[in-house]
Amino acid sequence: MIPLTADSLGTVQQLLSHVRQTVAPAYRAAIDSLPAPLRHIAGYHAGWWSSSGEPELGGGKTLRPALVLASASAVGGAPMSAVREAVAVELVHDFSLLHDDIMDGDATRRHRPAAWKLFGIGAAMLTGDAMQALACDLLAGHTGIKVLTTTLTRLYTGQSADLDFERRMDVSLAECMAMPAGKTGALLACACELGALAGGADSRRCALLAEFGMHLGLSFQFADDVLGIWGDPAVTGKPVYSDLARRKKSLPVVAALTSGTRFSNELTELYRRPHDSDNDNLAHLAALIDAAGGREFALHEAERQLRDALACLEAAAPSPVAAADAVALTYLITRRDH
Structure with missing residues (x-):
């Protein structure tokens, strides 16, 4: 299996910088095509300017566009051949974040007020809708459009399940482990498959790279579930115990609830x-989940998904340079402070 070590981070910042330089002009051009009010909100959400329009130097990590370009390179294609697909994936990602913040009631995003808190729920939703439409328009008439629209349906299904879980106490461990395949894994799988398609891969390599992205997404989500309870707000950008305050049925929680231990x-x-914002009460919940084995179970599953991701990447037989880039991205996505 392709090794994953701290050395994998050696060139990742340089790689991401190159991806931003490659993809950013096309992404900005897509946003600039929106009507002015929606463009303003989309640019604020992307970190390009303040709520009043003053230039800022924020923005996301562009991990998903990087996966698109790396996947194209992995199958022998030119990264530039997948810029359109990279922009489409990033548009869908930002659309999903705009809507997720509203549905989850998250008031901050990337250490700033979420778009809906500044501009209103309706305006933020419509901006997300417009970004989704742009993504589909970019791939209209290309082989990747079906991959993208199927991914959108999987995103809706996963997010619907996540919301439903908050109202239920009978969420099974199997359901909890399947839900992120739509909510998180689907878009990373889409990024890798679109990149492989743009790079000219056959169906087998496309499927392997899509599976790599799916396992990578699940590994990320299960680790993120741990951060949602025990993470440092400086890392997560969210208040401490935010997931517990909303009674989210994340993997550590469901693993603990179904553990059959004296803590469950x-x-x-x-x-x-009812939802509770008292930090002492939330800290007690976190301690119970930990004692019931919820944190250990989630971290174990994150590691298992990571191993499966690397095995799929190896089976796709990327070139050594492309493999190094993909592994560096894998390290950055999955190795965060637990």
Whole structure:
């Protein structure tokens, strides 16, 4: 299996810088095509300017566009051949974040007020809708359009399940482990498959790289579930215990609730109560989840998905340079402070 070590980060910042230089002009051109009010919100969300329009130097990590270009390179294609696909994936990602913040009630995004808090729910939703439409328009008439539209349906299904879980106490471990395949894994799988398609890969290599992206997304999500409870707000950009305050049924929580340990009954009783913002109460919930094995289980699953991702990448037989880029991105996506 392709090794994953700290050395994998050696060139990743240079790689991401190159991706931004390659993709950013096309991404900005897409946003600039929006009507002025929607363009303003999209640019704020992207970190390009403040709420009043003053230039800023923020923005996302462009990890998904980087996966698109790396996948094209992995199958022998030129990264520039996949810029259109990279922009489409980033548009869908930003669309999903705009909507997720509204549905989850998250008031901050990337250490700034979320778009809906500044511009209103309706305006933020419409901006997200417009970005989704732009993504589909970019790939209209190309082989990747079906991959993209299928991914959108999977995103809707995953997010719907996530919201449904908040209202239920009977969420099974199998359901909890399947939901992120739509909510998170689908878009990373899409990024890798679109890149492979743009690079001219056959169906087998496209499928392997899509599977690589899916496992990578699941590994990221399960690790992120841990951060949602125990993470440093300086890393997550969200208040401490934010997932517990909303009674989210993330993997550590469901693993603890279904553990059959002496801690699970108390956790079940407390989790049935209304949402709670008291830090002492939330800290007690976190301690119960940890004692019931929820954190350990989630981290174990994150590692298992990571191993499966690297095995799929190796089976796709990328060139050594392309493999190094993909592994560097994998390290950056999955190795965060737990």
